[in-house]
Structure formats: structure tokens, C-alpha cells
Amino acid sequence: MPVFWIIIALLGLAAVGFLLGRRNALSSVEGNPTLLHSRPNYYGAGVALSALIPALFVLAVWLFVQPLLIDTRVSGAIPADAIPEGSTLGLVMNDVQRLASGLEQLQEMGRITGREITDLTTDGDIRARLGEIGFALGSDVRPEVLDAARQFRTLESTGRLFMTIVALVAAVAGFAINLSRVHRDKRARNQVEGVIKALLLASACIAILTTVGIVLSMLFESINFFRQYPITDFFFGTQWAPNFRGNSDLGIIPLLWGTMYISLIALLVAVPIGLFSAIYLSEYASRRFRAIAKPLIEVLAGIPTIVYGLFALLVVGPMLRDYFAQPMGLGNSGSSVMTAGLVMGIMLIPFVSSLSDDIISAVPQTMRDGSLGLGATKAETIRQVVIPAALPGIVGAILLAASRAIGETMIVVLGAGAAARLSLNPFEAMTTVTVKIVSQLTGDTNFASPETLVAFALGLTLFVITLGLNVIALVVVRRYREQYE
């Protein structure tokens, strides 16, 4: 039975369990639910869950373990001399699996019977028959592979059968045990709530484990990289000149400098404008103006960054060059740190303003009343009471904007270019860490050379920097927090 149908069956069983559990609970108190320990639905849910959870667990584990076991069994049975020159056991096993699934498809389409498969020999042109249904094999089928594929198929189908049986037995057992325990004093609510709590915990763990996994994989690749490239040259090198024939200079300093420079300009644009517009919207604007202006500002957040990039490339860049850089004698580059920073700043305005606006509006009116009632002006109230109370949220908003700035790629490529450079002049082209990660991983790459592996070290550095930013913000907020209830 395919997994899909097993799950449908389990759900059906659970539904029946729910109804029965509920009914039995009610009949144990002659239909008077107030005598039950929990609401009747909890008894039903308890039965349903004990039918579902063990069975689903069995399914999950089985689906994970079975292929591993079968693989070892089958590959153990392939004789060593059956592996052709220049091939490996792994490649042969690939052929076996592919042939097995091809046969499976043929059978499902009714073009071959189980009997025919057992009688199949390599003389019969299996390859052609599979080709008819659009299933291409790399080479002619060798007898050992055919045998292995047959064995593979038998093992798999027996495995499946057992899995179905075990899962259904587990479901029925759970169902029966729980149902037999339905009783007026059973703490059904506590049980169900325990299960729900476990589910929530599991979700939290998934999120955390994913992060850990990503970090670890980056860490291992980075370690690989540092085996081939000296760590001090990476962190303190001021030259970025990758060369795919080897002998590259892979110093991160110019990239970090570009990242920081562009992010700084972006935040200098976004934070004041965003914060002031948030204060205006939440404290001064009329209801009607706010209702119109807020969504309009938020539209900015919906524009894809590539569009901002085009804007930077076609409008802002040339304008800055013609009206500022050239007249001031600061160079004549169309792409510059300033271009990317300004455009990125515009992109970040809604992140700062929209979040800050929500947070400022959430400061209770009684707080403002208290200040106004003492004869403070509106400006004094905002500066001394409202903003301090909203500070943690505002810092959070700024931090979000900063992470976006640091991670942004498209605007940088189109606005500031892709040349790594270490310079103070804001009208020069520079580039950032993310851009270089992309360019090191695109094109013809060999995942063992330092020129490629450096991308992971760059990614890890970026991760550490954003993490550091978060920690700093947390400390700042802890220190200056003014908490209202």
C-alpha cells in the first residue's frame, strides 16, 4: 500500500477514534458532561492522537531506515568482479536502483507482468522496452545488475508490506488501549495538552536545528578553506584578487570595508527619514492621512531589489556622477558607494518607519496623558516619554534594516559595481561581501579550490557580524529599556 493511502487510512481511524472516544466518555457519565474530568472533545482527541502518533512515528522511521538496509543488503550481494573497470560500487548501485524503478513503472503501466519480470533475461531487450515509455538507461543491462534489481524489488515490496502492517497494528493498538481507558476521571485534557506542547517544542527545535545545521556546514567548508589558505591572510589581507589558476589574493578587508561603507550610508538615509516619518504618522498625522500614507510607504518594501538596482544604475548613478563627482573632481565612475547607499537607504525606509510606527502607536495613551497632564508639550512628551518607552522596538527595527543592508546584493552589483577596492571616496566603485560570494560560486567552479571555498568563509564572517550586531543591540536595549506594562 502506498504511503499516501496508509496515511488516509490512519486519518480515517483517527476520526473514528475521535467519535468513539467522545461517545464513550459521555456514556460513562450518562450524558452529563459536567461529571467528566475534561470536556468530551478531549477524550475524543486523546483516542485520535494515540491512534495517529505511534503509527506516524513508525512510518517516518521506517521510510528513513528501510532504504539504507536494502542498500547494504543488495550491494553486499554484488560480486566484486561484477564492477567494471573504472567504475565503483556506488555507480553500479545507481544502475540497479534505476533499473528497479524502471521495471516498477513498466509494471504499473501494465506492459509487463510480475511473472515476465522473474523470467526476464538480459537477451530480451529491456533497454528498448524501457525506452518506449521514456525511461532511458545509460548502458545495456548486465546480468548481475538485473539480478540485483530483482532482489532490490523483492526486498522493497516485502519491506513495504511489513511497514504497512506494523503501522496499522500500532495505530489499532494505540486506538484500542486509549479507548479502553476512557473513563470519567481520566485526565484527557492534560494528555492532549501535553501532546500539543510536545508538538510546539518540536517545531521550535526544527528551527533551531536548521540554524545549527547551516552554521555547521559553513563552518566545515570554512575549515576546509583555511587548510588551503592562511587564516591571517584572509582576515587581514587588503587585496582581493581571485585567480582561478591559483595564487589568489583573498583578503576580506576590502569587501568588509565596502559592506560597512554602503550599509552606513544606507542607514544614514533610512534611519532618520524612517524614524521621523514614523513619529509624524503615529503622533501628528490625522487618521485619514495615516490610512493613506502608511500603505504607500509600505509599497516601497514590496518593490523587488532588482528594480531598485536598475534605478540605481540608470538614474541615480549617472546623476551623482554628472552633478557631484565630476564637478567636485572626485572621479567619474557611474557606479559608486554613494549610489548604492542612497538607493538602499530608500529601500530600507519602510522597514524602519513601518515597524517603528507600530511600536510607537502601541505605547499606551495613558503614558502620553500623564506627561501632557503635567504641562509637558507634545514634543517633550514624544522625546522624553514615548520614544524611550518604544526604544527596544525601534532598535529592533533599525537592526532589521541593518541586517537587510548587510545582506543586500542586487543593489550593490548594479549600483556600486563588483570591483573590490579600499578607498574613502564615496564616489568610487566598491563592492561587498555578498556580491563576492555570488561571483565566486557562479560559473565553472571546482568545489575544492580555495577560490570557491572562500565563499563559505565569507558567509560565515557575515553571519558572525550580524550575530554580533544582534548581541550589541540586545545589550543596548537591556540597558536603556524603559518598560511599560
Added chain:
Amino acid sequence: MKDTRHEQRDTTMNDVKISASGVQVYYGDNHAIKDVDVEIKDKTVTAFIGPSGCGKSTFLRCLNRMNDTIDVARIEGDIRIDGEDIYDPNVDPVQLRAKVGMVFQKPNPFPKSIYDNVAYGPKIHGLARNKAELDEIVEKSLRRAAIWNEVKDRLQAAGTGLSGGQQQRLCIARAVATNPEVLLMDEPCSALDPIATSQVEELIDELRTNYSVVIVTHSMQQAARVSQKTAFFHLGNLVEYGDTDQIFTNPRDKRTESYITGRIG
């Protein structure tokens, strides 16, 4: 023209601090205060009593224009403090509120330290020339609000970390610190124990020598103890207003009598 009328008022009723006439308040379609006339005397404690939802807080908030902060509120009528129309466009509500202080029904300490809560008003109005003077104002205000002993060792702790009754007294201290001429107190003792209550009542009595105090209360005993004048509100109407003794011993209106004897409310 306007000036002569002012002078007239001032000479004829020079001990009237606040005079309200024909005051109507609407919250959207809800007519919360209906045609209230009242004259609140200087150097007197006036108590507002009445059942919950009858408009006591609403009327109190009209007296220092705190209703301006409520979008849906609309006020009609004439309210004068020292003969000056406080709803005149020339009047700056900020100055008005510095003169007419308020303790709100719900304690609303700022999320700052206890010290900063009390120092907030004096700092804004420049009442202290240096830190020492500010310290003195803070201490004096906290003492007057009967909370000094409880907080003197933790002036830098957060005001929001105090208990409900302590927060209430902190808000009283905060209001007293700015030296208002009129103090509006909306149920200032609702969360206080009998000892703190009597200390706050002493403060109110002491304030009376220089200021006028308006207090909203649900305790008949408190109204009888601290006030000289009492106003009884019912369903947005000012039913009866007079000397406290007279209201409590010899009410003229049936509704007043039922309320103070505990039959409506």
C-alpha cells in the same frame, strides 16, 4: 467688551476659581455630560460623587483640557478658570495644564526611575536651578504623597515596578511636584490601605490652604471627611451641588438621597 465682562466676574466672585456653565460633552453620539453648571471655589476641596459611568472623570478632564487627546470627544459650553475661558483659541493647553494638575484614575507612572518620575514636571518647567534643589523637590513631593519611606532607598528603581497603591501615590507626588494651582484627583485613594488613605487625605487638606482641589471618589466617608463642597452626578447630569454637610445630611434631590444611602449606583 470682553474685558469689562471679565472684570465684572472677577469682582463679583473673586473666590470662584473655576466656573463652568452649559457644559456638554459628546463621545461621538454618546452624550456623556449634559448641560452642567458648576462653580468651584478657591482654597476649597470639592468632591465629585456619583455612580460608575456617570461622567465624573469626563467632567474632570474637561477642566484641564485632557479631553483634547480623545479624538471622538467634543466639548461645548463655557469653562473659565480665574475668569479666563480655557477653551479660547488663544489659550495654550500646555500652560493651562501646568496650572491645573491632574492625578489620573488609573495610575500611569512613566517607565522611568522613581526619581525621574517625580522630577519630570519640575525639570520641564524649570522649577529647580540645580540638582540639589531638584533633589529637595523630589523628596518633599514624595513625603507629601506619603510614599517617601517606602522608596527612599530605591529612588533609581523603575516606577512601574511599584505596587498598584505605591504607583498611585507616586502619581500624586508627581502631580504635586509641579506646584499646580488647581489639583484634579480622580479616585486617588482607590488602591490605598486605610493608613495611606488618611495620609493622602491629610495632604489634600494641607493643599487646601493655598490651592483648590477637586477629588472624584466612590467613598461617601471620604467625600464627607475631606471636602467642603460636593457635587453629585447621575447619568451625565449634575443633580445636586452644595455644601458637603448639607448634601450628606439633608439632600434636596431624591436621587442624591438614594445614592448616598446606597440605593442607586
